[in-house]
Amino acid sequence: MIHYDTEAGIMVIKLVYYGPALSGKTTNLLRLHDLLPCSGRGDLMVLDTAQERTIYFDLLPFFITAPSGLKIKVKVFTVPGQVKHDATRKAVLQRADGVAFIADSQVRESLNNATSFENLEQNLALVGLDPGRLPLVIQYNKRDLPGIVAEDAIRSLWWSSGVPLFFASALEAWGVVETFQCLLRTTYAALDATCCLSARHGLSMEAFTCGLTVPDASPGMRER
Amino acid sequence: MTAQGSISFVVGEEKKLTDVLSESDVLPLLKSVVGAGLDLAAIVDMTGEPLWFFVPGETAPGAMLPLGTALECRPIILSGDIVGRVHLSAGEGIDPALLRFLARVVGDAVNSMVQTNLKRMMVTELHTKVVQMSYDELLEKNRQLSASEQKYRELAEHLEMRVQERTAELKQAYARMLQQEKMASVGQLAAGMAHEINNPLSFVLSNLETLEKYVRRLSEHAGFCEGQLRQSGSDDLAGRVEDRRREQKIDFILDDLSDLFSQSLAGAERVKKIVSDLRGFSHIDEAEYSQLDVNIEIDRTLSVLSSEIPADAEITREFGAIPLIVCRGALLCQAFLNIIRNALQAKPSGLKLLIRTAMNSKDHITVVFKDNGPGIAQDIQARIFEPFFTTHEVGSGMGMGLKVVYDAVSSCGGTVTVNSREDHGAVFVITLPVNGRTDE
Numbered sequence: 048m049i050h051y052d053t054e055a056g057i058m059v060i061k062l063v064y065y066g067p068a069l070s071g072k073t074t075n076l077l078r079l080h081d082l083l084p085c086s087g088r089g090d091l092m093v094l095d096t097a098q099e100r101t102i103y104f105d106l107l108p109f110f111i112t113a114p115s116g117l118k119i120k121v122k123v124f125t126v127p128g129q130v131k132h133d134a135t136r137k138a139v140l141q142r143a144d145g146v147a148f149i150a151d152s153q154v155r156e157s158l159n160n161a162t163s164f165e166n167l168e169q170n171l172a173l174v175g176l177d178p179g180r181l182p183l184v185i186q187y188n189k190r191d192l193p194g195i196v197a198e199d200a201i202r203s204l205w206w207s208s209g210v211p212l213f214f215a216s217a218l219e220a221w222g223v224v225e226t227f228q229c230l231l232r233t234t235y236a237a238l239d240a241t242c243c244l245s246a247r248h249g250l251s252m253e254a255f256t257c258g259l260t261v262p263d264a265s266p267g268m269r270e271r
Numbered sequence: 272m273t274a275q276g277s278i279s280f281v282v283g284e285e286k287k288l289t290d291v292l293s294e295s296d297v298l299p300l301l302k303s304v305v306g307a308g309l310d311l312a313a314i315v316d317m318t319g320e321p322l323w324f325f326v327p328g329e330t331a332p333g334a335m336l337p338l339g340t341a342l343e344c345r346p347i348i349l350s351g352d353i354v355g356r357v358h359l360s361a362g363e364g365i366d367p368a369l370l371r372f373l374a375r376v377v378g379d380a381v382n383s384m385v386q387t388n389l390k391r392m393m394v395t396e397l398h399t400k401v402v403q404m405s406y407d408e409l410l411e412k413n414r415q416l417s418a419s420e421q422k423y424r425e426l427a428e429h430l431e432m433r434v435q436e437r438t439a440e441l442k443q444a445y446a447r448m449l450q451q452e453k454m455a456s457v458g459q460l461a462a463g464m465a466h467e468i469n470n471p472l473s474f475v476l477s478n479l480e481t482l483e484k485y486v487r488r489l490s491e492h493a494g495f496c497e498g499q500l501r502q503s504g505s506d507d508l509a510g511r512v513e514d515r516r517r518e519q520k521i522d523f524i525l526d527d528l529s530d531l532f533s534q535s536l537a538g539a540e541r542v543k544k545i546v547s548d549l550r551g552f553s554h555i556d557e558a559e560y561s562q563l564d565v566n567i568e569i570d571r572t573l574s575v576l577s578s579e580i581p582a583d584a585e586i587t588r589e590f591g592a593i594p595l596i597v598c599r600g601a602l603l604c605q606a607f608l609n610i611i612r613n614a615l616q617a618k619p620s621g622l623k624l625l626i627r628t629a630m631n632s633k634d635h636i637t638v639v640f641k642d643n644g645p646g647i648a649q650d651i652q653a654r655i656f657e658p659f660f661t662t663h664e665v666g667s668g669m670g671m672g673l674k675v676v677y678d679a680v681s682s683c684g685g686t687v688t689v690n691s692r693e694d695h696g697a698v699f700v701i702t703l704p705v706n707g708r709t710d711e
Contacts, residue, residue, distance in 0.1 A: 106283065
């Protein structure tokens with residue numbers, strides 16, 4: 048967690064969109080920005096890019112206030128996928144509360160997916176996070192393209208790991224919100240265990256998830 | 272961050288408005304908007320406290336809010352959060368539309384400044400972070416390299432030691448091999464010579480016996496002839512024969528002949544025994560392992576050495592009743608020989624050597640060699656079984672004698688120890704198992 052101050056009633060959570068180069072991490076954030084109402088979030092901040100490729104990171108902040116008055120800020124980051132930016136990936140990954148791994152569904156990208164996932168596990172360990180316990184969801188993006196790995200093959204690949212799996216097309220704007228909601232739920236579960244979100248702050252998992260992703264589900268919960 | 276004194280950032284850490292904006296950023300803006308006829312332009316935080324402000328003319332600190340009656344506010348947003356407001360106020364006379372317009376312009380300008388500054392800060396922080404992490408990684412890599420260099424250095428040093436150890440081992444093995452070869456060739460030579468000597472010796476022996484018989488018969492015959500001559504009454508002829516016999520000292524010759532024969536036979540028998548001892552000592556005719564009587568082996572060794580033993584040496588043998596033992600006879604004899612020879616060399620005159628054999632336990636025997644020589648100094652006792660260790664002058668000995676004893680006894684499954692004080696002689700104790708086969 049980036050920041051948790053019970054006195055001031057502020058909690059800042061970090062979620063990271065990880066994955067190989069050009070798998071659609073920034074597109075995911077752009078779609079979230081488009082699909083979710085602006086009342087519960089800030090603007091998407093896209094740091095400098097080089098030829099449309101992320102070189103630093105993108106940031107999309109979300110807000111929710113718990114019934115206890117705790118202001119929760121959820122900062123969603125992307126990392127640069129290119130191999131050469133490993134140090135930046137490591138820096139962004141520091142103190143993350145949850146990770147969405149965005150894989151490229153195309154058959155020819157399978158090796159890159161595996162390499163990037165290995166890199167994620169390595170970097171998590173290097174910044175002191177346990178890859179086995181950190182909230183994680185996997186999204187297979189670009190389902191709209193031809194030459195993609197079949198869903199069954201992907202399911203059987205990940206089945207034993209128990210990691211929640213989503214299929215999406217960020218370009219066609221489907222599967223994106225579902226991925227994000229699942230990441231929020233698993234992150235909530237982990238945070239609730241350590242910070243008593245429901246017991247101390249009266250914030251349930253559904254209120255947390257819906258409050259951040261569905262505008263009209265719990266009016267009055269949002270700050271603005 | 273691992274390095275001390277480094278700057279620590281967490282990407283995405285919360286920023287305050289005062290972190291992002293500075294007075295030099297906002298004051299010119301506030302100043303110019305006040306120039307358009309306002310009473311006050313300020314940037315206030317969420318509690319309404321002014322962070323930066325500008326008023327026309329003299330600045331009077333405190334209680335300047337609200338100055339004017341007309342008031343216009345614009346929120347300042349920092350990464351999606353309202354963190355403060357642009358606060359403009361003017362007197363009655365101002366056009367509200369102008370005030371709103373000015374507020375919007377200043378608000379937009381401040382917000383875009385905040386946005387730009389935040390991006391710049393985040394990029395800078397990320398850069399710092401990345402550089403720091405790379406630096407830490409380099410430090411770590413350096414540490415690992417130093418460690419591995421250290422390891423290789425140690426390895427190299429040990430390598431030298433290992434090479435030295437191995438070289439010493441090789442040298443020992445080579446010396447042992449030389450010694451064994453020497454022994455083997457001595458053994459073969461002895462065996463060959465023994466064979467060559469045995470053949471003529473046996474016909475010398477048998478001829479001597481036959482010759483003795485013949486001579487006895489000849490002298491009998493001469494006696495018979497003389498008797499017959501005396502009885503025939505021919506005194507003259509008998510007298511001449513008698514004179515001739517006395518002239519030739521035949522009586523003395525006949526007396527001496529038996530001595531000569533017995534001495535020659537004894538000499539030849541001794542040669543035969545020496546040859547057979549030499550063969551026995553070299554164990555050239557036996558399999559590597561054989562059953563042998565240690566007492567006999569010691570006797571054999573002594574007889575092989577007999578030429579080296581001075582007349583004044585006093586060798587006492589106290590042989591106990593010991594069972595036959597199974598071991599490599601040749602090696603064992605060599606071991607005995609080296610110990611006895613050592614004693615002979617240590618005390619060339621007046622040597623008193625006690626050799627005692629006894630049962631030690633149910634399946635071990637001991638052989639003790641106790642001499643009255645000068646003994647072995649305490650500080651070299653631990654080294655005497657080392658190869659090439661010698662107290663003799665260079666060239667007079669290889670320093671292998673006791674090493675051979677040690678190896679021989681070890682290869683028979685036994686042990687050898689020394690107990691000595693300077694000027695009080697030395698005691699070597701060899702303990703041997705009754706069944707000393709070590710290669711099974």
